[in-house]
Amino acid sequence: MQKQLTAILAALCMMWAAGCGAQTSDQQTAPQQPSAKPAETTLMVSAAASLTDALNELKTAFEREHPGVAISYNFGSSGKLASQIEQGAPADVFLSASKQDMDRLEEKQLIVTDTRVDFAKNELVLISSASSPLALSSFEELGDDAVKHLAVGEPTTVPAGRYAKETLEHLKMWDNLSDKLVFASDVRQVLTYVESGNAEAGIVYASDAAISPKVKVIAAAEPEWHNPIDYPAAVIAASRQADTARMFLAFVTSDKGKAIFKQYGFHE
Structure with missing residues (x-):
């Protein structure tokens, strides 16, 4: 009888060991979970309040074509936005409603000069x-x-x-x-x-x-x-995302960008 119990226990131990081995094998061969989605690049854009509606539509169009980039706007008067940039506020791009405020930043070497471009006019x-x-x-x-x-x-x-x-x-x-x-x-x-x-x-x-x-x-x-109402834009010199900022400006001045501004009452 004792021999029978010993045989049964031995058999159970072998079955348990086989089960653990199979479980370990399953764990080792289980497919890896897909890696998390890369973090988005957020581009900070300081822009004149008069551009609000046009830029919100442009944001949708730009992000659709550049899924890895998110646009975050800071709207306000151009003079106050320029002052914020002078004081070190985070910004990658500045879209101004006047040359005067952009000139201030250029004189202080706070913009990338070769990116400066007039992209719209107003009345x-x-x-x-x-x-x-x-x-x-x-x-x-x-x-x-x-x-x-x-x-x-x-x-x-x-x-x-x-x-x-x-x-x-x-x-x-x-x-x-x-x-x-x-x-x-x-x-x-x-x-x-x-x-x-x-x-x-x-x-x-x-x-x-x-x-x-x-x-x-x-x-x-x-x-x-009055003086001409021109809207200049430029990449901020302190931007850590200059390439992405340039890409955004290229979209602003593209045919798609111009069409959006025209739709909201601006002209070239």
């Missing part, structure tokens, strides 16, 4: 709320008593405000309208003031007026009333 327009009863038809009529608040960008930091000031100074109206002026932190805030009725009129880019059904264009400024 300056006078707007009011779409439901406004104002009977204005020109900039020259802004002195009318019906206009109690005129929204413009802050001239020292907002290019649209700078162009607005140049226009009104050309018409010899800036000083006379000083009591009516409502200053905004960027051109999109000017648009909001007029849309909400907090200002009877405002001066924005044609591209801003084009994207809002809540405003109407009263008049367009003559080109000779």
Whole structure:
């Protein structure tokens, strides 16, 4: 009987050992799990607020063609964005609404000079709320008593405000309208003031007026009333992703990029 128990135990031990061996073999030959998806490259783009809608669409198109790259925007007035870059804020590309702010960075060697390119132009327009009863038809009529608040960008930091000031100074109206002026932190805030009725009129880019059904264009400024409204772009000198930044700028200036900007009221 004892011999039978010993034989049975021996057989069980052999079966257990065989099972462990098979399990070890299975573990050794199991296929490896696929490696994790490589981390995306995030490109930091500081851009003028007036470019918001066009650049959001351009982001979708660019990322579709470059799945390993994600675009992150920092929108604001060009003057403030330039100041942020001067102070060391992270940025790979700067898209400005004025040459003046880009010139500041170039003079301080904060951009890669050979990447600088003008990629779009704009126009300056006078707007009011779409439901406004104002009977204005020109900039020259802004002195009318019906206009109690005129929204413009802050001239020292907002290019649209700078162009607005140049226009009104050309018409010899800036000083006379000083009591009516409502200053905004960027051109999109000017648009909001007029849309909400907090200002009877405002001066924005044609591209801003084009994207809002809540405003109407009263008049367009003559080109000779202000400096040319050109949009320059450049790679930031401190960028650690200069090649990717150049690739993004190439897309901005490509036929696809130009078509997107044109769709949102910009022109070449």
